[in-house]
Amino acid sequence: MQKIALVTGAGSGVGKACAAALARDGFTLVLTGRRQAPLDDTCADLDGDGHIAVPADVAREGDVAALFQRIERTFGRLDLLFNNAGRNGPAVEIDTLSVADWTDIVGTNLTGSFLCARAAFALMKRQSPRGGRIINNGSISAHVPRPLSAPYTATKHAITGLTRALSLDGRKHDIAVGQIDIGNAASEMTERMVDGVLQADGTRAPEPRMDVEDVARTISYMAALGPGSNAMFVTVMATKMPFAGRG
Numbered sequence: 244m245q246k247i248a249l250v251t252g253a254g255s256g257v258g259k260a261c262a263a264a265l266a267r268d269g270f271t272l273v274l275t276g277r278r279q280a281p282l283d284d285t286c287a288d289l290d291g292d293g294h295i296a297v298p299a300d301v302a303r304e305g306d307v308a309a310l311f312q313r314i315e316r317t318f319g320r321l322d323l324l325f326n327n328a329g330r331n332g333p334a335v336e337i338d339t340l341s342v343a344d345w346t347d348i349v350g351t352n353l354t355g356s357f358l359c360a361r362a363a364f365a366l367m368k369r370q371s372p373r374g375g376r377i378i379n380n381g382s383i384s385a386h387v388p389r390p391l392s393a394p395y396t397a398t399k400h401a402i403t404g405l406t407r408a409l410s411l412d413g414r415k416h417d418i419a420v421g422q423i424d425i426g427n428a429a430s431e432m433t434e435r436m437v438d439g440v441l442q443a444d445g446t447r448a449p450e451p452r453m454d455v456e457d458v459a460r461t462i463s464y465m466a467a468l469g470p471g472s473n474a475m476f477v478t479v480m481a482t483k484m485p486f487a488g489r490g
Contacts, residue, residue, distance in 0.1 A: 246269060247318045248270040248322060249314065249363070250273070251275050251325065251328035253275060253276050253282060254277075254281025254284070257458050257459075258274075258328070263288065264456075264460065265325075266294065267290050269291070270466070272289055273313075274294065274295070297310050301355030301358060304358055307355075311363075323378070324363040324375070326356040326379045329352045330347070331348070334392070337393045348394040348395060353402065363377055373416065374417025374418055375418055375419075376419045376465075376468075377418065377421075378420075378465055379406050381402045382402075382425060382426075383427075384400075387486070390441045403422065406420055406421065410475055417470060419472075420475075421477070423478075425458055425479055427480060428452065428453055429454060451483045452481050453481040464477075
């Protein structure tokens with residue numbers, strides 16, 4: 244049976260690498276993100292055929308509804324959702340953080356994951372055979388913060404709560420829900436770490452990064468588990484990054 248996977252934030256970085264890995268594993272991919280051109284580039288490089296790229300802003304209810312209508316109309320089902328789309332905010336004290344920035348970060352990182360999980364639950368419950376798997380992209384920040392990262396850290400802690408709640412609620416519907424917490428994957432988002440980033444003691448220091456393909460291999464492992472097994476929380480990180488002992 245054809246296996247269908249949706250990857251959000253699929254135009255670059257972690258999303259792009261994980262989409263490629265899932266395609267190699269035999270999934271047919273639905274790629275989404277805000278911009279069509281990067282999605283098309285990702286799609287063109289995937290193994291296999293039948294993949295589609297559908298632009299959407301996951302923070303918008305209407306965009307997510309249209310995306311899932313397209314999935315159901317084209318494939319009739321969804322077996323895997325990787326809730327990967329996310330963004331960071333300006334590194335500023337909270338009293339200078341704009342409400343607009345807060346709202347945008349929460350919209351993408353948290354509301355977007357909720358909207359996609361909500362739509363995935365609905366489809367996975369009614370498809371035949373029913374069920375599927377959802378993997379949420381948490382972060383090392385789902386455990387401990389970086390300096391000046393209140394909105395990002397708040398959303399990632401909230402993702403952990405969402406994962407736990409949906410894992411419980413998904414049991415009776417044969418929907419497994421897990422979370423990958425990633426630390427310093429080499430992508431566009433972490434390029435600044437090479438030159439140095441703010442540390443908890445106020446200094447700036449470069450940080451080690453890891454190959455994004457190691458994240459992709461981890462997603463492959465989580466996605467390949469049978470329906471009776473779930474990797475509920477997996478942390479994959481640069482070995483020497485400041486996580487243990489951070490702060």
